[in-house]
Amino acid sequence: MSVTTNNFYGAKGRRKIYHISKVLDENVKKLKSDKIPKDFRPRIDGPSVGWKTFFRQQEAFSYARRKSSDLHVFSFESESLGSETGQRMFLVASYPVFWHYYRQLDQQKKTHYELIPEGSVCKLYFDLEFPKENNRNCDGSTMTDIFIKYVTRWMEEIFKVQCSKEHVLSLDASTEKKFSRHLIFQLKKTAFQDNIHAGNFVKFILQKLKVEINKLKKNLSDVLDFDETSFISKSDNSSDEQTVPCVNRLDSQRRSQEQDKNNHKASKVMDRFTEEELLSMVVRNKNNEETLFCDQGVYTKNRNFRLYQSRKFGKSNPLVISEDNLYIPPKDEVMSYEHLIFNDSLIANIEYSPALRILQFALVCQFSNRLSSGNVEAKTCGKAEDIVEGFTKSPYPEIDNFISSTLKTDSKAGRIRHWTYFSQGELIVYDIVGYRYCHNIEREHKSNNIMLLADLKRGVYYQKCHDPECKYLSYKSPDKSIPKEALPSFYFDESFDEFDEGVDDMDILNAALEMEKTIDDRINENMDKT
DNA sequence: GGTTACGTATGTTCGGC
DNA sequence: CGAACATACGTA
Numbered sequence: 001m002s003v004t005t006n007n008f009y010g011a012k013g014r015r016k017i018y019h020i021s022k023v024l025d026e027n028v029k030k031l032k033s034d035k036i037p038k039d040f041r042p043r044i045d046g047p048s049v050g051w052k053t054f055f056r057q058q059e060a061f062s063y064a065r066r067k068s069s070d071l072h073v074f075s076f077e078s079e080s081l082g083s084e085t086g087q088r089m090f091l092v093a094s095y096p097v098f099w100h101y102y103r104q105l106d107q108q109k110k111t112h113y114e115l116i117p118e119g120s121v122c123k124l125y126f127d128l129e130f131p132k133e134n135n136r137n138c139d140g141s142t143m144t145d146i147f148i149k150y151v152t153r154w155m156e157e158i159f160k161v162q163c164s165k166e167h168v169l170s171l172d173a174s175t176e177k178k179f180s181r182h183l184i185f186q187l188k189k190t191a192f193q194d195n196i197h198a199g200n201f202v203k204f205i206l207q208k209l210k211v212e213i214n215k216l217k218k219n220l221s222d223v224l225d226f227d228e229t230s231f232i233s234k235s236d237n238s239s240d241e242q243t244v245p246c247v248n249r250l251d252s253q254r255r256s257q258e259q260d261k262n263n264h265k266a267s268k269v270m271d272r273f274t275e276e277e278l279l280s281m282v283v284r285n286k287n288n289e290e291t292l293f294c295d296q297g298v299y300t301k302n303r304n305f306r307l308y309q310s311r312k313f314g315k316s317n318p319l320v321i322s323e324d325n326l327y328i329p330p331k332d333e334v335m336s337y338e339h340l341i342f343n344d345s346l347i348a349n350i351e352y353s354p355a356l357r358i359l360q361f362a363l364v365c366q367f368s369n370r371l372s373s374g375n376v377e378a379k380t381c382g383k384a385e386d387i388v389e390g391f392t393k394s395p396y397p398e399i400d401n402f403i404s405s406t407l408k409t410d411s412k413a414g415r416i417r418h419w420t421y422f423s424q425g426e427l428i429v430y431d432i433v434g435y436r437y438c439h440n441i442e443r444e445h446k447s448n449n450i451m452l453l454a455d456l457k458r459g460v461y462y463q464k465c466h467d468p469e470c471k472y473l474s475y476k477s478p479d480k481s482i483p484k485e486a487l488p489s490f491y492f493d494e495s496f497d498e499f500d501e502g503v504d505d506m507d508i509l510n511a512a513l514e515m516e517k518t519i520d521d522r523i524n525e526n527m528d529k530t
Numbered sequence: 531g532g533t534t535a536c537g538t539a540t541g542t543t544c545g546g547c
Numbered sequence: 548c549g550a551a552c553a554t555a556c557g558t559a
Contacts, residue, residue: 055532
């Protein structure tokens with residue numbers, strides 16, 4: 001299959017593009033065959049390279065999921081007749097294919113976004129911005145340095161992760177009117193569970209910053225006898241929705257201890273900043289209201305995050321490397337510097353490694369509202385949090401089902417408590433509860449749970465576990481194969497395409513029903529325990 | 531033939547007091 | 548009356 005240029009370009013550039021796409025196809029073929037042993041990836045055999053545009057996000061995800069392998073969804077703003085805003089479209093390709101094609105586009109046509117998939121492991125990232133007009137005396141570069149320092153102190157305090165400005169890829173899209181940057185943290189062997197968790201962490205540390213700044217402002221107004229309204233009033237009520245780093249099973253007692261600990265941590269972090277530094281992160285937005293210059297709105301599901309070298313449709317300020325960026329990608333003999341930067345700029349481009357640390361940060365009270373409705377006993381935060389983790393279906397429901405089916409013995413049935421999906425790596429890590437058979441010790445563990453890893457690339461799964469002994473040996477059970485009907489490649493045939501919507505709707509409906517059932521079961525379980 | 535997700539504002543329903 | 552839920556609209 002060749003790259004379809006028709007949907008993506010006007011008729012004009014088609015000839016040129018045809019040549020490019022031919023070269024591309026060849027490169028890609030070579031790349032793929034180098035990377036992947038043939039017998040492991042029957043579905044990738046042959047000339048076919050996943051590449052397709054869609055009008056709907058859902059269709060793009062379905063396609064990428066079915067073809068699996070290393071495909072990712074991007075979006076872009078395509079020109080449409082008589083519209084000053086581009087029509088958003090979706091595009092599925094692997095990272096190398098995407099780059100080879102994207103890099104050759106006219107600057108003007110680079111209006112592309114990464115789709116940070118719901119539930120896939122991701123980097124810590126930030127969007128920093130303020131209108132220059134309302135912040136004449138602000139120096140964005142200095143503010144960014146302070147902000148990075150602020151974030152890294154918290155990373156150290158909460159996760160014991162060490163990092164500094166050298167680990168932060170800084171991209172700039174500033175104009176005369178607006179300061180605008182993206183920060184993408186390049187942490188070795190460390191990633192967030194997904195962008196919601198990353199967002200929880202960000203919101204938590206920004207909340208602490210707001211509280212601290214309000215204290216400073218209050219002192220200031222007391223001294224000066226001013227009665228200024230307190231800064232960022234809208235979010236002040238969120239102080240009742242305290243956030244806590246994800247610690248499983250917090251009862252309310254533990255929770256308040258946790259909060260004390262947090263307050264202690266907060267002052268430990270805050271003490272390392274001068275008042276001036278803290279206050280420097282406050283700006284006025286375009287309505288001239290005070291706010292932080294870090295945008296909190298970029299941590300939503302399936303968030304579109306503008307790509308390196310891309311601009312908003314019709315604008316002329318692409319994201320380029322900031323002049324004060326200190327991050328240098330590790331040298332590579334094959335890939336160009338730009339290519340390396342592109343790869344590192346991708347938020348969900350995380351390579352799986354057994355040593356990868358996955359950071360979680362849950363809002364403890366996030367779900368308690370839903371459970372409450374009268375029964376105060378039933379809504380302790382810890383339990384709510386337990387329920388939150390792990391019942392959403394992974395991007396591969398067929399594999400979920402297969403994995404679940406392997407957890408049954410005559411006496412008991414385990415279940416998937418949690419999954420972690422590696423967007424790049426064609427790998428799903430399942431945390432299992434209720435079934436602890438470990439191939440290493442050839443019996444069940446007494447107190448540690450096991451995990452199952454599904455390697456979609458090779459079509460196999462194997463078992464590892466949380467037991468310290470097994471972990472120390474980095475024990476991994478022999479591979480077992482996943483039946484082909486559970487693998488995405490089973491649906492590889494193009495003729496399935498026309499059934500897309502029907503199948504998806506059913507899937508969604510079933511998943512929804514299943515999920516409700518799971519929630520109900522778990523609520524009941526927890527009620528039983530109390 | 532064709533966006534998506536979410537915050538905010540505003541409207542509506544419902545049950546307790 | 549207010550909480551909970553529904554609908555509409557604007558924004559990126």
